[in-house]
Amino acid sequence: MKLINAKSGSANANTISDALSQAIHEHRLAPGTKLGEDELSDIYGVSRTIVRTALQSLAHHQIVEIKRNRGAFVAQPSLAEAHEVFEARELLEPRTARTAALHATPDDIVLLQDHITQEHAAMNAGDRGRALYLSGRFHIEIARIANQQTIADIINVLIARSSLIIALYWRRESALCESQAHHALIKAINDNDGTRAEELMQSHLVDLHSALNLSELPAVEQDLKSMLLGDSGR
Amino acid sequence: MKLINAKSGSANANTISDALSQAIHEHRLAPGTKLGEDELSDIYGVSRTIVRTALQSLAHHQIVEIKRNRGAFVAQPSLAEAHEVFEARELLEPRTARTAALHATPDDIVLLQDHITQEHAAMNAGDRGRALYLSGRFHIEIARIANQQTIADIINVLIARSSLIIALYWRRESALCESQAHHALIKAINDNDGTRAEELMQSHLVDLHSALNLSELPAVEQDLKSMLLGDSGR
DNA sequence: GCGCACAATATTGTATACAATGTGTTTGGG
DNA sequence: CCCAAACACATTGTATACAATATTGTGCGC
Numbered sequence: 001m002k003l004i005n006a007k008s009g010s011a012n013a014n015t016i017s018d019a020l021s022q023a024i025h026e027h028r029l030a031p032g033t034k035l036g037e038d039e040l041s042d043i044y045g046v047s048r049t050i051v052r053t054a055l056q057s058l059a060h061h062q063i064v065e066i067k068r069n070r071g072a073f074v075a076q077p078s079l080a081e082a083h084e085v086f087e088a089r090e091l092l093e094p095r096t097a098r099t100a101a102l103h104a105t106p107d108d109i110v111l112l113q114d115h116i117t118q119e120h121a122a123m124n125a126g127d128r129g130r131a132l133y134l135s136g137r138f139h140i141e142i143a144r145i146a147n148q149q150t151i152a153d154i155i156n157v158l159i160a161r162s163s164l165i166i167a168l169y170w171r172r173e174s175a176l177c178e179s180q181a182h183h184a185l186i187k188a189i190n191d192n193d194g195t196r197a198e199e200l201m202q203s204h205l206v207d208l209h210s211a212l213n214l215s216e217l218p219a220v221e222q223d224l225k226s227m228l229l230g231d232s233g234r
Numbered sequence: 235m236k237l238i239n240a241k242s243g244s245a246n247a248n249t250i251s252d253a254l255s256q257a258i259h260e261h262r263l264a265p266g267t268k269l270g271e272d273e274l275s276d277i278y279g280v281s282r283t284i285v286r287t288a289l290q291s292l293a294h295h296q297i298v299e300i301k302r303n304r305g306a307f308v309a310q311p312s313l314a315e316a317h318e319v320f321e322a323r324e325l326l327e328p329r330t331a332r333t334a335a336l337h338a339t340p341d342d343i344v345l346l347q348d349h350i351t352q353e354h355a356a357m358n359a360g361d362r363g364r365a366l367y368l369s370g371r372f373h374i375e376i377a378r379i380a381n382q383q384t385i386a387d388i389i390n391v392l393i394a395r396s397s398l399i400i401a402l403y404w405r406r407e408s409a410l411c412e413s414q415a416h417h418a419l420i421k422a423i424n425d426n427d428g429t430r431a432e433e434l435m436q437s438h439l440v441d442l443h444s445a446l447n448l449s450e451l452p453a454v455e456q457d458l459k460s461m462l463l464g465d466s467g468r
Numbered sequence: 469g470c471g472c473a474c475a476a477t478a479t480t481g482t483a484t485a486c487a488a489t490g491t492g493t494t495t496g497g498g
Numbered sequence: 499c500c501c502a503a504a505c506a507c508a509t510t511g512t513a514t515a516c517a518a519t520a521t522t523g524t525g526c527g528c
Contacts, residue, residue: 037480047513048480056287060294069480069519084384091385092325150318151325154388271510281483282510303489303510 011044016054024063024074025136025163026129031076035064063160075164079214082165086209089158090202092151093139097185097201098194099146108145112186115141119179132163135178142185142201162208169212181207245278250288258297258308259370259397260363265310269298297394309398313448316399320443323392324436326385327373331419331435332428333380342379346420349375353413366397369412376419376435396442403446415441 020040023029040051055072058064065075077085100108115138122130136159143152181204188197254274257263274285289306292298299309311319334342349372356364370393377386415438422431 038478049512049514052480053290056290057294060291070521071480081384084382087382088326088385088388091329092322095325148318148321150315150322150392154322158384272508283482283484286510304491305510 011046011050013050013053013057016040016044016046016051017057020054020058021061021063021160022133025133025160026127027132027163027167028129029074031074031164031168033074035072035074037071061157061160063164075161076168077161077165079169079212081161082169082212083209085158085161085165086205086212089155089162090205090209092155092158093142093205094198094202096143096146096148096151096155097189098198099148100142101189101192101194101197103147104145104189104192109186109190112138112141112145112182112189116179116182116186119182123179132166135182136160136163138178138182142189145189165212171211171213178204178208245280245284247284247287247291250274250278250280250285251291254288254292255295255297255394256367259367259394261366261397261401262363263308265308265398265402267308269306269308271305295391295394297398309395310402311395311399313403313446315395316403316446317443319392319395319399320439320446323389323396324439324443326389326392327376327439328432328436330377330380330382330385330389331423332432333382334376335423335426335428335431337381338379338423338426343420343424346372346375346379346416346423350413350416350420353416357413366400369416370394370397372412372416376423379423399446405445405447412438412442 020029020035029035035055037048037051037055040054041048044051055064055066059066059072062077063075064072066072115134119131119134119138122128122134139159140152140156143149143155146152181200185197185200185204188200254263254269263269269289271282271285271289274288275282278285289298289300293300293306296311297309298306300306349368353365353368353372356362356368373393374386374390377383377389380386415434419431419434419438422434
């Protein structure tokens with residue numbers, strides 16, 4: 001496992017959980033990956049106490065699963081969870097986008113456009129993981145603009161889980177071109193057109209949701225089992 | 235501080251956080267109360283390690299605030315947070331109630347009616363705290379019936395925070411008679427009337443939200459300060 | 469050679485010891 | 499008598515030692 005920000009000697013629980021969270025979000029850590037405590041405490045130069053705090057924090061966000069006496073693993077959301085996450089986002093985000101459109105200041109617009117620019121740059125640089133991370137941040141930014149910190153926190157968690165869901169269930173056929181939808185959203189927000197912003201966000205989320213593969217995929221830990229059971233060629 | 239379930243010797247982090255959570259929900263622990271680690275580890279007969287895990291869990295749910303080098307305190311949501319929490323609930327719960335109405339089985343109805351009965355019993359017994367706790371569980375139960383575990387988890391957190399908000403900002407004039415609204419909701423759900431369930435939940439939440447005191451209350455910890463500054467009489 | 473039981477190892481769970489920080493008290497000076 | 503600085507105390511933060519559990523490896527019997 002290779003992680004950035006692995007400075008030795010001066011990391012606290014937040015920096016570790018943030019680093020892991022970002023790594024997961026950018027698909028540098030795949031679902032099912034074991035996150036050993038000793039391993040992480042070596043990497044970050046802190047005791048297991050701190051590492052455990054960080055892992056518990058990630059577990060609360062449901063992007064890490066802690067199995068008793070087995071350790072921490074990057075979560076593998078089930079297909080049911082995947083649908084639930086997007087359904088929750090569809091309840092929260094459209095109305096929040098409406099509010100954001102009514103509250104947005106010129107500075108906010110600049111910030112959002114900056115996001116898009118970076119997103120585009122990452123995409124052109126071939127760094128799909130970073131583009132995905134940035135597109136998630138875009139959604140959180142909208143909740144912040146709506147002056148709804150509580151909803152922003154909830155969306156933050158849902159987006160982290162969405163990243164795992166995309167890693168597991170994304171259909172390769174459908175291209176992940178979020179920047180177009182985001183661009184349209186910025187325009188609606190800039191025009192203070194709440195209704196349009198709400199509609200755009202709604203359809204954007206429906207698009208994402210419908211681009212998921214409907215068939216249940218085998219979990220990484222289950223891969224071995226299913227392969228040994230003979231269906232390796234499928 | 236006096237807490238139930240204080241068995242010595244066999245508690246894990248979950249039992250402690252659940253006990254504290256319930257105590258907070260039932261208003262046996264007031265906002266601002268200091269939750270000392272040694273104190274809790276004595277009460278539950280475990281080391282501070284376990285207590286800290288429990289407190290961190292509650293902090294993630296935002297019903298406990300951990301101040302670095304100062305300790306853990308029962309959270310004191312600001313008025314802005316209070317509004318945000320109810321706005322989030324208004325986005326999530328009505329639509330979820332609709333789904334529940336369409337999914338509910340006869341067993342579910344029985345379970346909900348059971349809830350109401352207990353709620354009523356607690357109210358008659360003068361145990362307002364327990365009635366409040368049960369009424370919260372009622373809302374979570376609806377999300378469960380809607381087959382939306384993710385949303386149920388979110389609502390669970392929001393309701394815990396709502397309990398703190400009620401403790402801080404409730405107007406005494408307005409009676410807290412939720413069982414009527416809940417009764418009407420059960421009827422709509424029993425009739426599989428999704429639209430009506432959604433409407434009822436919406437108005438129920440608006441009622442709760444509008445029953446908050448609009449003026450910011452002084453935080454408990456600030457009481458001392460403001461008294462020492464001379465405005466003791468206000 | 470195969471399967472099961474047992475032992476060795478590695479990893480996590482818990483408790484405790486020590487360090488760091490904040491709080492309250494006491495004492496000295498004005 | 500009041501204020502301030504320094505000290506003592508209490509509490510939290512972190513690291514480490516030990517215990518419990520799961521996993522892996524080995525050897526014995528069949």
